[in-house]
C-alpha cells in the first residue's frame with residue numbers, strides 16, 4: 001500500500017476543557033470557631049485553537065489524530081484557592097485552512113497567515129466558590145456553582161493552498177521540472193503522466209527578503225472540472241493565486257498539439273470557475289530544447305496570437321527571463337488589488 005503523504009480535507013473532533021467546579025468550604029482553624037466560607041472558584045477549561053503554521057503543508061496529522069482535547073479546569077478548593085486553568089491545545093494547520101461545523105455546515109472561520117489563530121472550541125468557565133455567596137444575613141452559604149462544560153464540535157477542515165502563482169498544464173508538460181528550475185522545491189519528475197499526486201509549493205526568493213510561493217498541481221485532463229483524473233480536486237489549490245502560468249509541452253512529446261492543450265486547459269478552468277479562467281496569466285512554451293518545438297511554437301503564435309515565453313525546464317533556457325517576468329507581473333498585480341479569496 002502506498003503511504004498517504006497529503007490530505008487536504010479532514011473531519012476533526014474538538015473537545016474544549018470543562019470549567020472546574022466551585023468549592024463549598026469553610027475555614028477550619030484552631031482557635032477560630034466558625035470561620036467563614038472560603039471555597040474558591042473552579043479554574044477555566046482550556047480551549048482548542050487552530051494555529052496557522054507555515055511549516056505545515058497538509059492536514060495529514062489531523063487525519064491520523066482526529067480527536068483533539070484541551071485540559072479541564074481544576075476544582076476550586078478551601079482557603080479561597082482558585083482551581084488551576086486548563087491548558088489550551090494549539091493545533092498547527094497550514095495557512096489557507098478553512099473550517100465549518102459539520103452539523104448545519106456553519107462557517108467557523110479560516111486562518112490565512114502564519115501565526116494566525118482561530119478558537120474552534122471554547123473552554124467552559126469555572127464555577128464560583130461559596131466565598132462569593134456570603135452576605136451579612138447569610139454568613140454560611142453552602143452555595144457554589146458547577147463548572148460549565150467545554151464546547152465540543154465535529155468540524156470539517158479544508159485546505160486551499162496559499163500560493164501566489166499556480167502552474168497549470170496537462171500531465172507530463174513539465175510543471176514539476178519547472179518548479180524545480182524556479183525554486184529549491186524538489187517535486188518528483190518522471191516521464192509518465194500523473195507523476196504529481198498532490199500539490200507541491202515551491203518558494204522563489206527575490207529582492208533578498210521577499211518571496212513568491214508557486215504551486216505545482218497534478219496535471220489536468222479533459223473533464224477535470226467534473227472530477228475526471230486528479231486535477232479537479234486540486235484546482236482549488238490555485239484558486240487563491242494571483243497569476244497562472246500555463247505550461248505547454250511545445251514539442252508535443254505525447255503526440256499532443258500545444259494549441260489544443262492551451263484551448264483545453266482554458267476550457268477546463270472556465271468550466272470549473274469562470275473567475276479562475278479570467279485570472280492574469282503567462283504562457284510558458286516548455287521543452288524548447290527538443291528539435292520539433294521551434295516549428296510548433298511558430299505555428300502556435302500564428303494560430304493563437306499569444307506570445308509565449310520559450311523555455312526549457314531541463315536545460316534552464318529562458319528560466320531567468322521567466323523568473324523576472326513572474327516577479328514583475330506579480331509586483332504589479334499585488335500593488336493593484338488584494339489577493340483573490
Ligand SMILES: Nc1nc2c(ncn2[C@@H]2O[C@H](COP(=O)(O)OP(=O)(O)OP(=O)(O)O)[C@@H](O)[C@H]2O)c(=O)[nH]1
Pocket residue numbers: 169170171172173174175176177178188189190191192193194195196197217218219220286287288289290311312313314315
Ligand atoms: N526535453 C525536455 N524534457 C522535459 C522538459 N521539462 C520536462 N521534461 C520531461 O518531461 C517529463 C515530465 O516532466 P514532469 O515535470 O514530471 O511533468 P509534470 O507536468 O509535472 O507531469 P505530471 O506531474 O504527471 O502532471 C519528464 O520526463 C521530464 O524530464 C524540457 O524542458 N525539455
Ligand SMILES: [Mg+2]
Pocket residue numbers: 175176177187188189195196216218219
Ligand atoms: Mg508533476
